[in-house]
Amino acid sequence: LILIGEKINGTIEEVRAAVLSRDAAYVSDLAREQTAAGADYIDVNVGTGLGDEAEAMVWALEVVRGATELPLCIDSSDPEVLAAGLESFGPEKPFINSATGAAASLEKVLPLAARYGSPLIALAMDESGIPPSPAARIAVCQKIVDAACEAGISDKDLYLDPLVMPLSADCEQGKVTLDTLRAIKLELGGVRTVMAVSNVSFGLPLRSVVNRSMLTVAVFLGLDAVITDPGEKGLVSAICSAEAVSGRDRFCKAYMKAFRADMLE
Amino acid sequence: LILIGEKINGTIEEVRAAVLSRDAAYVSDLAREQTAAGADYIDVNVGTGLGDEAEAMVWALEVVRGATELPLCIDSSDPEVLAAGLESFGPEKPFINSATGAAASLEKVLPLAARYGSPLIALAMDESGIPPSPAARIAVCQKIVDAACEAGISDKDLYLDPLVMPLSADCEQGKVTLDTLRAIKLELGGVRTVMAVSNVSFGLPLRSVVNRSMLTVAVFLGLDAVITDPGEKGLVSAICSAEAVSGRDRFCKAYMKAFRADMLE
Numbered sequence: 001l002i003l004i005g006e007k008i009n010g011t012i013e014e015v016r017a018a019v020l021s022r023d024a025a026y027v028s029d030l031a032r033e034q035t036a037a038g039a040d041y042i043d044v045n046v047g048t049g050l051g052d053e054a055e056a057m058v059w060a061l062e063v064v065r066g067a068t069e070l071p072l073c074i075d076s077s078d079p080e081v082l083a084a085g086l087e088s089f090g091p092e093k094p095f096i097n098s099a100t101g102a103a104a105s106l107e108k109v110l111p112l113a114a115r116y117g118s119p120l121i122a123l124a125m126d127e128s129g130i131p132p133s134p135a136a137r138i139a140v141c142q143k144i145v146d147a148a149c150e151a152g153i154s155d156k157d158l159y160l161d162p163l164v165m166p167l168s169a170d171c172e173q174g175k176v177t178l179d180t181l182r183a184i185k186l187e188l189g190g191v192r193t194v195m196a197v198s199n200v201s202f203g204l205p206l207r208s209v210v211n212r213s214m215l216t217v218a219v220f221l222g223l224d225a226v227i228t229d230p231g232e233k234g235l236v237s238a239i240c241s242a243e244a245v246s247g248r249d250r251f252c253k254a255y256m257k258a259f260r261a262d263m264l265e
Numbered sequence: 266l267i268l269i270g271e272k273i274n275g276t277i278e279e280v281r282a283a284v285l286s287r288d289a290a291y292v293s294d295l296a297r298e299q300t301a302a303g304a305d306y307i308d309v310n311v312g313t314g315l316g317d318e319a320e321a322m323v324w325a326l327e328v329v330r331g332a333t334e335l336p337l338c339i340d341s342s343d344p345e346v347l348a349a350g351l352e353s354f355g356p357e358k359p360f361i362n363s364a365t366g367a368a369a370s371l372e373k374v375l376p377l378a379a380r381y382g383s384p385l386i387a388l389a390m391d392e393s394g395i396p397p398s399p400a401a402r403i404a405v406c407q408k409i410v411d412a413a414c415e416a417g418i419s420d421k422d423l424y425l426d427p428l429v430m431p432l433s434a435d436c437e438q439g440k441v442t443l444d445t446l447r448a449i450k451l452e453l454g455g456v457r458t459v460m461a462v463s464n465v466s467f468g469l470p471l472r473s474v475v476n477r478s479m480l481t482v483a484v485f486l487g488l489d490a491v492i493t494d495p496g497e498k499g500l501v502s503a504i505c506s507a508e509a510v511s512g513r514d515r516f517c518k519a520y521m522k523a524f525r526a527d528m529l530e
Contacts, residue, residue, distance in 0.1 A: 167509055167517055175512030178485065200510060204517060205524045206502075213506035216481040220443065237471075241478035244432055245439030245465060252436055252469060259470045 001239055002225035004041040004073050004095065005034030006196065008064065010048040010056075019046045019056055027060060028067035035068040037230035038263065041095055042068055044085075045075035054084035061085055073097050073121075073227075079108035086116050093118050097227075098161065101126035101140040110151035119157045120148070121194050124180060130163055134179040137162060138187060141180075145188055155190040159225055164195055167210070168203030178217055185222040196227040197235070208234045216242040233265040240264060266504055267490035269306040269338050269360065270299030271461065273329065275313040275321075284311045284321055292325060293332035300333040302495035303528065306360055307333055309350075310340035319349035326350055338362050338386075338492075344373035351381050358383050362492075363426065366391035366405040375416035384422045385413070386459050389445060395428055399444040402427060403452065406445075410453055420455040424490055429460055432475070433468030443482055450487040461492040462500075473499045481507040498530040505529060 007030045010016050018026035031042050044064055046056040053076065064072060073095035074085040082096055098121040099109035113120040122144045124130075124137040131137045141160050148158045162180035165173040177200070184193055200214045201207035212234045215226060219242035228235050240258045243249040258264050272295045275281050283291035296307050309329055311321040318341065329337060338360035339350040347361055363386040364374035378385040387409045389395075389402040396402045406425050413423050427445035430438040442465070449458055465479045466472035477499045480491060484507035493500050505523045508514040523529050 171509065171515055171517055172512045174510030178510065204509075204520065206529050209502045209529050210506045210509060210520075212477075213481045213503060214510045216478045217485045217507070217510060220482040220485075237474045238478060241475045242482070244436065244469075244475060245443065245479045245482060247437045247440030250436055252432055255469065255475070264471050264474050 001219060001223065001243065002040045002194075003038065003230050003239070004043050004097075004194070004225060004227040005037070005039035005230050006043050006227045007034055007229055008043060008060070009045040009075070011045070016048045019048050019060065020050060022059060024063045027063045031064045031067040031070075034230050035070055038236070038261075039070060039230040041071050041073045043073040043075050043095075043097060043227060045097075046081075047076060047078075053078060053081045057081050057085045058088045061088055071095070079105065079112065082109060082112055086112055086118065089116075095119050095121060095159075097121040098123050099144070101144045103127065106144065106147045110147060110153065113148075113157070114152045117157075119159060119192075120153060121159045121161055122148070123161045124163050130165070132176070134176055134183055137176075137180045138183045141184055141188060141191075145191055156192065159192045159194040160184050160188070161194050161196070164197055164199045164214070166202035166204075167200055174200055174214060178214075178221060181218055181223060182221045192224040193222065194225040194227065195223055198228065208232065211235060212238040215239060219243055219248070220246045233263060237264045266484060266488065266508065267305045267459075268303065268495050268504070269308050269362075269459070269490060269492045270302070270304035270495050271308050271492045272299055272494055273308060273325070274310040274340070276310070281313045284313050284325065285315060287324060289328045292328045296329045296332040296335075299495050300335055303501070303526075304335060304495040306336050306338045308338040308340050308360075308362060308492060310362075311346075312341060312343075318343060318346045322346050322350045323353045326353055336360070344370065344377065347374060347377055351377055351383065354381070360384050360386060360424075362386040363388050364409070366409045368392065371409065371412045375412060375418065378413075378422065379417045382422075384424060384457075385418060386424045386426055387413070388426045389428050395430070397441070399441055399448055402441075402445045403448050406449055406453060406456075410456055421457065424457045424459040425449050425453070426459050426461070429462055429464045429479070431467035431469075432465055439465055439479060443479075443486060446483055446488060447486045457489040458487065459490040459492065460488055463493065473497065476500060477503040480504060484508055484513070485511045498528060502529045 075097040099105045100123045197214045201210035215238045240255045244255045340362040361383045364370045365388045462479045466475035480503045505520045509520045
């Protein structure tokens with residue numbers, strides 16, 4: 001499982017302030033902390049709703065690249081911001097987070113992924129919003145897969161996100177997401193999958209308990225990447241043990257390694 | 266999910282000693298403790314390898330019935346012990362744990378379940394041992410379902426156990442069990458399922474982490490009953506949160522109730 005560290009995100013109050021004041025030390029610390037915790041990629045999202053997001057992205061990417069050698073994940077809903085970030089990179093291949101199935105998004109973001117050879121995260125939603133059923137989400141995913149193929153993006157570089165919604169608003173939402181994930185793996189060939197689990201527990205107490213179960217089932221169903229806090233031991237425990245019980249950890253080697261590194265609880 | 270409390274089991278050293286010395290206080294305490302922790306049934310297994318198991322079973326059932334009003338689960342691999350236990354009961358309907366697909370077991374145990382109207386646990390194994398693949402375990406399950414139907418046992422009273430084996434011996438065993446569970450639910454109609462999860466983590470460190478993931482995935486796949494320690498907060502957390510993310514907990518009511526009762530961690 002690829003672990004994308006989620007903590008540099010402009011929607012979090014402290015990060016927002018750091019981005020707006022260009023506080024490089026704060027952002028560097030978040031990058032280093034997630035690197036030490038075992039992240040594979042560092043997500044960089046500077047969407048604060050204020051100022052020039054493209055300029056902020058170029059600044060933040062430079063700061064983060066000075067703090068970690070990990071590959072990054074450029075995160076914005078604005079294709080211009082993605083383009084500015086990618087442009088600043090040179091030959092590296094950061095993750096692009098994200099496109100949707102909306103025509104305007106596909107038209108602008110797919111060529112970026114193709115041009116830079118970047119893995120691309122695409123959300124199972126389009127102009128009409130978030131489809132309510134697994135079948136409708138799969139239809140959007142199929143549209144994305146077709147467009148990506150036409151744009152010359154290989155299946156293994158496309159990460160579909162089945163979208164995680166809060167159970168507190170609708171108690172069927174966990175199942176809708178997990179059934180969509182299963183259908184992507186079964187019906188859409190070699191395409192990859194990614195999820196940010198924590199939304200599922202919004203509004204519930206002991207959120208980590210719910211997040212842990214959501215991630216455990218997703219790993220069993222074949223999830224390829226997760227966007228989360230790599231320092232949260234409960235989630236790392238869920239990943240390692242779920243891979244073990246799902247036959248995805250030969251000789252339980254990764255589980256034993258995580259245990260010895262005191263990463264489990 | 267039906268929770269069957271596993272702690273009165275003669276293979277546990279302290280319980281073995283209590284059974285052999287007919288220590289009613291010790292056995293009663295285990296029954297009361299599991300009742301308070303929220304068990305739905307109390308399993309009674311007096312297999313110590315010494316003395317008259319049938320006589321010990323009748324003694325233990327009387328002790329446990331004096332300590333709790335919960336229904337019981339009579340647990341022995343010996344049909345004579347099951348018969349003696351059932352005989353001592355009168356009109357109640359305890360769970361019978363267990364039959365296997367072996368002809369000798371089916372011949373002796375199915376008539377007991379039919380006669381007493383008891384729900385029956387049956388293991389996915391037979392004379393040839395434990396089948397290595399999900400397909401072979403399903404073949405044994407099908408044989409059990411057919412024999413149970415012929416004996417007049419309704420599908421809803423038959424609980425098939427896909428068998429949980431240690432990952433430390435073979436890292437594919439979690440997947441074999443979970444794939445068998447999924448196939449039982451998909452292919453064998455209205456039959457129920459049961460599992461004792463803790464065997465999966467035998468030989469690994471932080472066993473509760475692995476047990477928790479195994480149980481979480483099993484609940485998502487439709488597990489109907491679990492044999493476990495109802496006092497283990499991690500497993501109760503796994504059950505409640507797995508039911509929530511699987512769409513099996515309307516309005517997250519059971520999760521909220523468990524949270525308020527301080528049963529989660």
